[in-house]
Amino acid sequence: MSFTTHFYSILYALCIGIVTVFIWKVFRHISHFVYLRRKLSVVPGLPRHWLLGNAQKGQVDSSKNFLKLIIKAANEKHKIFCTWVGTLPVVHILHADPLKEVIKQTREKSKGHTDGYRMFGPWLGDGLLMSEGRKWERNRKLLTPAFHFDILNGYINIMNDGADILMDRFAKDTSKGNTIDVFPYVCKMTLDSMLRCSLSYSGSIQTKASESEEEYIQAVRRMSEILWQRNLRPYLAIDGVFYNFPIGKEFVQLCKKVHNFTGKIIKSRTQTLKTHDEVQVTEGKKRRLDFLDILLTAKDSEGHGLSPQEIQDEVDTFTFEGHDTTASAVSWGIYALGKYPDLQQKVYKDVCDVVGDSKMITKDHIGRFTYMSKFVKEVLRYYSPVPIIGRAEYDHPVIIDGKEIPTNVSMWVNIYAIHHNEDIWTNNMLFDPERFDAEHRDDHDVYGFVPFSVGSRNCIGQVFAMNEIKINIAKVVQRYEVVVDPSKEPVLLPDVIMRADNGVHVGFRPRK
Template identity: 35%
Template sequence: MWIMHKPYVFIYGASGVEAILNNSRNLVKGTDYGQLHSWIGLGLLTSSGSKWHTRRKILTPAFHFKILEDFIEIFNQQSQKFVTKLQKYSDGKSFDIFPLITLNQPWEERFAQDDPHSDYVTAVHEHLNVLHAFASDTIRERRKEYKQLKAKRKDKSEDEIIGKKKRQAFLDLLIEYLEEGETLTEEDIREEVETFMFEGHDTTASGITWTVYLLGQHPEIQEKVYDELESIFGKSERPATSEDIREMNYLECCIKESLRLLPPVPIFVRNLTEDLIIDGYIVPRGTDVSIFTYNLHRDPKHFPDPLKFQPERFFPEISAKRNPYAFVPFSAGPRNCIGQKFALMEEKVILSTFLRKYKVESLETMEDLKVTGDIIFTSS
């Protein structure tokens, strides 16, 4: 398709998606990502070449499963606040849950939990300078803490310090690079903090909201999730542990089936740096190639009766037989989502806490749903 003077190629078949993503070339994002630069600069999502490669290498250890386990406590705290906040809405009348879930992200602990009009939440949609100030404040505070911690650690052996270094969360890891004079500036870090706030914020909220929506449309499936949660927790209200999270297999299938039908990132784009053969066609260098997960995930060749919400499609033995490029909510290949395990874990903790306490019913059917495919996929 030509849009004005620019050629776009839209891909929504698994073989085409494989040609683009299963590839260590053509890693540059689409030209329209330039619109994000005033907000998130050239951080991990938008940068390319050696800058992207170096940052990806620095940041990958921060998403090691051992680090992610440290977040469980925060996810549990956020989940508890969330279900408590929902109490005043649990009177049987309908309400829009999306804004309440959006507020419930770990980044916003200090700012937003109780205030739908908090600076950060409003600024995401309106004012960039508030966002930049939020990121700078966060960095300044963590730098102060880092210095204090370092002074305390002075007495400890080098081994202990290196042991700790291997298990640092993402911001601390970046701050160490800054403080130790290794390659990063404060501006570089702000760029990454804003990238991660952006990428980890509305995406996960959208994923959680759509799962709630779909479970609210399918009471029999919601019941099965509840049974699974009851078998893990009984009637106890204790917080979820990493062991519990691993046992939430059916809930995980529901989350994946929701990512299939209503993917939070409905489209992402690469700008070809060299000619590429896609399904037998030569697509020339310079073209923006868009992957439409929304359409891709509804291909009846890979998902029979595609509009049906059927979590069983993600039972491991069934998934194993499917072309892996037929389902790419987190993209795939070298530029896949670095936060995908974080996101799944967060979704599981929030959704399980919610579903242990509440039963949900969604009023609008899939056919009546009005959706907005902005950068993130939401209801409108």
């Protein structure tokens, strides 16, 4: 046999092998799809296209339509609901009962083809939001000291300073009686506060943001939008497709900007710790340990610290989660003050009774608020700053709401739907802080109110966030009467966080 003939024989065999493998994979995918359709036929859902699933106009083609769909399903008394991203199913948890079952059966985050957590990987790496198993347990234990009450109390003054700057900016930009979209203002404040508290950052994003700081804020906003689009479009869920599209290439560039911003902060602090004591001395006083200090110096039981990549991942995770979600909560809280003037007056009275003439909101004040605390909880329920979280793709079939969910099916916990489920909440669509009154609160259990998730993987920074929310709401009512712009009613836009499609517009009238 000649060399040429032998070469073509090998090439022919290789082609046959590739085609055979391809056909086998297609066959397995189709077989699995048919199996999933049959098993999940008992779960309520929408009619779907055989290839596109529910990614059709009027179904889950946009986040606004998705929100309407899920609320409609909850109102129809469905505790779970199934949608399809192309040929892959997603089971949505809409009620506290199935959520309880899910939490008890898994501690992991989901990273399957239809889960946003996998898509967060290039941005947030393998930090606490994304990691699993022993790595998550180890890192959670190492990071817990960063959120001790003694550490958090040291941040109160910084939060007050940031809130005061925010109030001054509100005064300046609404001096002519106009209204403004408060979210961009609040977003800069929460990022400023997060960087100063957790990373001892020396910049001032609210008063004079640098180009890199502005780029970071815009990058986070845009990446959130892109990730939500990936969840709604089946073809973008495929990495090989996404990263060859312009939107995927844009995402890569945005990740670089974000990593460059946080990376410079980490590098600067690392150099500081190498040339100074573990706790740097400034003006004769020990500087408080912050989140980044603990990241850089923490050791496990075997004496091992976090790797440079692990530190980068955790800083990226907390910088994002610590400012964007809190910004959503504060913005919606300010809006609710203006939307419900009678409730605003009750918050104002509570703040006056507790704080008096003090310009500083202290940890003692925060602990003594009564109506304020109920108001903030209702903001977190009604507007749900984090509208959706994911859980694991199980490696075994599970029973949820009496129905068998097959192996490796993604689950999304729809916090917004749970928070508005009429089986859990009396007058579910009414904004009513009194529902959190200890004497006559709604008859719901811990799984019915989950603004910071629930179980072992709840938000490690929730006390930090609640302190900042209460400080800013208190500062607002101390100085202003908030009014809404009736011509600019916000349209809820759930993506990674709950935003408003047209902004959160309010005005501020100085109190006399």
